[in-house]
Amino acid sequence: MYQHYSHPGSDADGEQAGHAVAILSVQEGSPGVRIVDVNTDYQRLWGGSREAWLGAPPVVVQQEAANRQIFAQLHEALHPLKDSAHGAFEGISGREVSRHHDGKRRHVEWRITAMGTCHNGQFTLVLTQRDVTEQMEKEAQLERLATTDMLTGLVNRSQFDMVLKNEFNRQHRYSRPLSLIMLDLDYFKDINDNYGHDVGDQVLMELADLLKRNLRKADCCARWGGEEFMLLAPETSLEQAVRLADKIRGAIKHTAFPLQSSVTASFGVVEVHSQESVKSVMKRVDNALYLAKNKGRDRVSTGGLLSSAKQA
Numbered sequence: 001m002y003q004h005y006s007h008p009g010s011d012a013d014g015e016q017a018g019h020a021v022a023i024l025s026v027q028e029g030s031p032g033v034r035i036v037d038v039n040t041d042y043q044r045l046w047g048g049s050r051e052a053w054l055g056a057p058p059v060v061v062q063q064e065a066a067n068r069q070i071f072a073q074l075h076e077a078l079h080p081l082k083d084s085a086h087g088a089f090e091g092i093s094g095r096e097v098s099r100h101h102d103g104k105r106r107h108v109e110w111r112i113t114a115m116g117t118c119h120n121g122q123f124t125l126v127l128t129q130r131d132v133t134e135q136m137e138k139e140a141q142l143e144r145l146a147t148t149d150m151l152t153g154l155v156n157r158s159q160f161d162m163v164l165k166n167e168f169n170r171q172h173r174y175s176r177p178l179s180l181i182m183l184d185l186d187y188f189k190d191i192n193d194n195y196g197h198d199v200g201d202q203v204l205m206e207l208a209d210l211l212k213r214n215l216r217k218a219d220c221c222a223r224w225g226g227e228e229f230m231l232l233a234p235e236t237s238l239e240q241a242v243r244l245a246d247k248i249r250g251a252i253k254h255t256a257f258p259l260q261s262s263v264t265a266s267f268g269v270v271e272v273h274s275q276e277s278v279k280s281v282m283k284r285v286d287n288a289l290y291l292a293k294n295k296g297r298d299r300v301s302t303g304g305l306l307s308s309a310k311q312a
């Protein structure tokens with residue numbers, strides 16, 4: 001009867017899932033919602049034969065509590081329309097994580113709309129559902145590609161910019177300590193030249209793992225480019241950030257990378273000043289790193305000399 005609701009590409013063999021559709025009947029004053037008919041995609045989504053579904057309560061989400069909540073929401077929306085021949089039910093909708101009849105976790109998008117108006121206290125409704133799991137997985141994958149550095153799995157530069165802006169807004173509003181650490185591997189060109197690019201890549205990947213292990217969940221660590229990394233540490237003062245940077249510096253130095261000699265890194269550390277711009281902080285942290293390189297590498301600098309020179 002309602003098979004025309006099927007997605008044009010779907011077929012009875014279950015090759016491709018389209019919109020699952022169930023026609024529902026709700027009698028005003030009765031708590032139940034009953035199925036009048038279902039299409040093949042509904043049977044594919046939730047299992048069971050058409051005959052088995054007729055007269056049964058529908059599955060919107062395969063979780064009792066969530067289903068009950070949706071029905072309560074539905075009754076609440078329908079109740080004011082019971083006396084009006086022209087009352088329009090605008091529909092309710094949602095997206096839920098649910099278990100497929102095969103036990104797999106799926107994302108289901110659903111919508112319940114009216115099929116005509118209330119007749120003798122009875123509403124006829126259409127429930128449409130779509131399995132959007134693959135679409136959501138693709139979206140998540142695209143998002144990962146757009147925000148992640150492929151080699152190291154760390155956040156990339158553009159994503160770091162976003163995080164940085166958010167943290168700056170928070171810092172400016174609540175005046176909480178916020179520090180930034182920029183680190184750069186020392187003589188990385190020599191590693192590439194002496195051991196090859198693949199070994200260089202391996203060092204970058206191992207370094208990324210080391211950084212992840214040494215940071216808090218609230219911190220954000222990005223590959224800034226090449227062999228340069230940026231760490232943003234909320235709720236962290238300059239003094240604490242220097243200690244953190246020095247801990248990472250020591251850990252890098254004592255890590256057995258796949259090389260004969262040890263790897264070292266230089267660090268610039270700054271704490272964001274009240275109302276300071278992103279541009280200004282970036283300049284300061286870059287200068288601090290430059291100073292650490294200039295002073296002989298394998299060290300942490302807060303750019304102190306530069307700040308005092310500026311003040312002078």
Ligand SMILES: Nc1nc2c(ncn2[C@@H]2O[C@H](COP(=O)(O)OP(=O)(O)OP(=O)(O)O)[C@@H](O)[C@H]2O)c(=O)[nH]1
Pocket residue numbers: 151184185186187188189190192196197198199200201204225226227293297
């Ligand atoms: N293996 C590998 N090397 C990279 C990657 N990105 C950048 N590099 C290399 O990193 C090296 C950076 O060299 P430099 O900027 O001279 O810096 P450095 O040799 O570390 O010297 P200092 O920073 O002054 O201590 C270059 O040889 C780049 O080719 C990458 O993704 N993989």
